[in-house]
Amino acid sequence: xxxxRPLTVTDIPVVADLFQRIFRRxxxxxxxxxxxxxxxxxxxxxxxxxxxxxxxxxxxxxxxxGFVGRHVLPMQLxxxxxxxxxxxxxxxxxxxxxxxxxxxxxxxxxNGPQDFSFSETASEVSMRMWxxxxxxxxxxxxxxxxxxxxxxxxxxxNAGSRYPRLGLFKRFASHTDxxxxxxxxxxxxxxxxxxxxxxxxxxxxxxxxxHEAFADLFAMMTERFxxxxxxxxxxxxxxxxxxxxxxxxxxxxxxxxxxxxxxxxGGFFYHWRPQMTARIIQMLAAHGYEETVLDAAVAHxxxxxxxxxxxxxQPFLMEAMLGKRIAFINSASSxxxxxxxxxxxxxxSGDSFLNGLAGEQWSxxxxxxxx
Numbered sequence: 001x002x003x004x005r006p007l008t009v010t011d012i013p014v015v016a017d018l019f020q021r022i023f024r025r026x027x028x029x030x031x032x033x034x035x036x037x038x039x040x041x042x043x044x045x046x047x048x049x050x051x052x053x054x055x056x057x058x059x060x061x062x063x064x065x066g067f068v069g070r071h072v073l074p075m076q077l078x079x080x081x082x083x084x085x086x087x088x089x090x091x092x093x094x095x096x097x098x099x100x101x102x103x104x105x106x107x108x109x110x111n112g113p114q115d116f117s118f119s120e121t122a123s124e125v126s127m128r129m130w131x132x133x134x135x136x137x138x139x140x141x142x143x144x145x146x147x148x149x150x151x152x153x154x155x156x157x158n159a160g161s162r163y164p165r166l167g168l169f170k171r172f173a174s175h176t177d178x179x180x181x182x183x184x185x186x187x188x189x190x191x192x193x194x195x196x197x198x199x200x201x202x203x204x205x206x207x208x209x210x211h212e213a214f215a216d217l218f219a220m221m222t223e224r225f226x227x228x229x230x231x232x233x234x235x236x237x238x239x240x241x242x243x244x245x246x247x248x249x250x251x252x253x254x255x256x257x258x259x260x261x262x263x264x265x266g267g268f269f270y271h272w273r274p275q276m277t278a279r280i281i282q283m284l285a286a287h288g289y290e291e292t293v294l295d296a297a298v299a300h301x302x303x304x305x306x307x308x309x310x311x312x313x314q315p316f317l318m319e320a321m322l323g324k325r326i327a328f329i330n331s332a333s334s335x336x337x338x339x340x341x342x343x344x345x346x347x348x349s350g351d352s353f354l355n356g357l358a359g360e361q362w363s364x365x366x367x368x369x370x371x
Contacts, residue, residue, distance in 0.1 A: 203260030
């Protein structure tokens with residue numbers, strides 16, 4: 001019942017229509033801008049490879065009934081180059097009548113020439129398929145963390161997504177949060193609220209930098225990991241550039257965190273808008289400075305007037321988050337399929353750098369807006 005084959009340019013409009021119906025739950029035709037972007041993302045992007053193409057499932061009647069995106073993620077394992085396949089956007093049209101279409105297309109995607117396969121956006125259904133095919137879930141890579149900064153604005157932001165008229169109370173929420181923050185001590189942690197006073201602890205400072213300086217910082221701060229991205233400086237710049245445009249999240253900002261002698265000990269890249277949740281794309285930290293960088297990211301977002309900070313967990317940050325009044329949710333899971341025991345051990349032990357830029361966060365499908 002059907003077969004799997006590589007994605008072609010002529011398939012893109014059909015895949016866009018599938019995406020619209022399955023992920024956006026809309027019967028409207030996808031916009032030309034969205035169709036064009038899917039072609040760029042899955043056919044033209046420099047992370048696409050001829051031997052690791054994205055795949056479609058073709059039903060018995062000849063129509064496309066499923067899709068999975070694949071990109072190449074070059075990595076290094078202790079200096080040895082290894083190749084990862086980054087899987088994304090697994091979707092199947094239930095109307096095709098083939099209940100095994102999803103499993104078949106995923107099995108084909110996992111059995112390629114890559115050293116391991118990884119995804120950070122697996123739903124409950126797709127995670128079960130990964131496990132059935134020998135994959136494993138990665139709990140410490142699978143959580144979104146949230147730190148509330150301005151509680152009134154945060155509550156209004158979340159309620160306003162369902163009740164747009166609540167936006168009329170934005171000025172009142174801002175006034176309430178301003179009063180609340182002025183009374184807060186920066187040394188006292190609360191579940192709801194963060195002081196807007198500048199971070200001055202231990203001589204630490206925050207400096208806004210450009211994306212080229214952040215690329216240098218990325219290379220420096222990922223050297224601590226046994227398994228890490230194997231990008232050149234130019235490749236890091238290209239990935240960062242692809243992650244800049246996320247209008248749903250706001251303005252991009254790059255920051256370096258400096259110690260008392262102005263040496264970099266970490267940094268972060270995020271998007272922000274006043275009275276909205278700031279979205280962390282990437283956090284970086286030297287060993288022993290994880291808590292410092294986390295505090296700096298929250299403090300900087302508070303200074304910008306964000307309602308909260310949200311990011312994806314990575315194992316090296318988990319201990320630093322203890323006792324920080326951070327909430328965790330599991331909206332999608334990170335999953336791994338790997339037969340190499342050394343790679344598998346590096347990832348399961350947390351001695352690897354995955355998620356964020358070394359994942360799917362650079363895509364405009366996350367935080368993008370299409371005409």
